[in-house]
Amino acid sequence: MASRETNTSFGEAIVSMSTQTSLRVEGRTDTGIGILLSGGIAGLVAAAVMAPVWIYFRPFIVTNAAAALYNLQGSLMGWVVHLVHGTVFGVLFAFLVTKSPLGTKVGGVSRSVASGMAYSLVLWVVGAGIVLPLGLMISDVPAAPLVPNLHPSGLLAHLVYGALLGLLVPPLLSATGKMS
Numbered sequence: 440m441a442s443r444e445t446n447t448s449f450g451e452a453i454v455s456m457s458t459q460t461s462l463r464v465e466g467r468t469d470t471g472i473g474i475l476l477s478g479g480i481a482g483l484v485a486a487a488v489m490a491p492v493w494i495y496f497r498p499f500i501v502t503n504a505a506a507a508l509y510n511l512q513g514s515l516m517g518w519v520v521h522l523v524h525g526t527v528f529g530v531l532f533a534f535l536v537t538k539s540p541l542g543t544k545v546g547g548v549s550r551s552v553a554s555g556m557a558y559s560l561v562l563w564v565v566g567a568g569i570v571l572p573l574g575l576m577i578s579d580v581p582a583a584p585l586v587p588n589l590h591p592s593g594l595l596a597h598l599v600y601g602a603l604l605g606l607l608v609p610p611l612l613s614a615t616g617k618m619s
Contacts, residue, residue: 473615474533477608482529485603486522489596496592499582500571508574524566525600532558532604533612548606555605556598563597564589 490501505524506516532555568587575583584590 473612474537475530477611477615478530478533479526480529481533481604481607481611482526483522484607485529485600486525488603489525489600490518490521492599493592493596496595497590500567500593504571504575504580507578507580508571510578528562528566529604529608533608536608537612548609551609552602552605555601555603555608557601558604559597559601560594562600563594567593567597 494501501521502514502517503512504517505520506512506514509516509520511517511520535558536551536554564587568589572584572586572588576586
């Protein structure tokens with residue numbers, strides 16, 4: 440399938456999304472900087488927005504626990520780790536929605552947001568629920584939560600992250616020419 444070049448700006452893509460009910464991310468064979476940029480930007484923004492939601496209910500998780508996974512200390516390092524994780528998982532989401540068979544399943548805006556939320560649900564269960572507490576136990580953090588750590592505030596924060604991924608990735612992909 441030949442890729443179609445587009446000169447659509449990010450702003451035009453957002454306006455297009457708000458005025459149309461049809462938005463498709465087709466399965467693609469191309470890879471590259473568009474997927475990295477689209478997923479990275481969306482993941483960074485979504486992680487930055489989700490963090491205050493989680494911090495409101497459980498400030499230790501984002502500010503200290505994320506840093507402790509890598510034997511780092513301090514709130515600043517916790518933020519850095521959290522934002523890096525969000526960026527990496529955003530790139531993975533962008534990759535998944537541009538590849539078959541998943542790429543052909545994401546349609547309109549509501550389906551894209553739902554796909555992002557489903558993706559974030561998996562991240563919450565596996566990442567926050569299992570990997571985070573196990574990593575903290577391995578790092579000998581005294582306040583490490585038990586496994587599974589499926590606190591409702593983590594679910595809410597991750598759903599915010601996923602909804603934003605689903606909302607932001609398609610127009611960013613469109614702006615970089617990765618959507619048909």
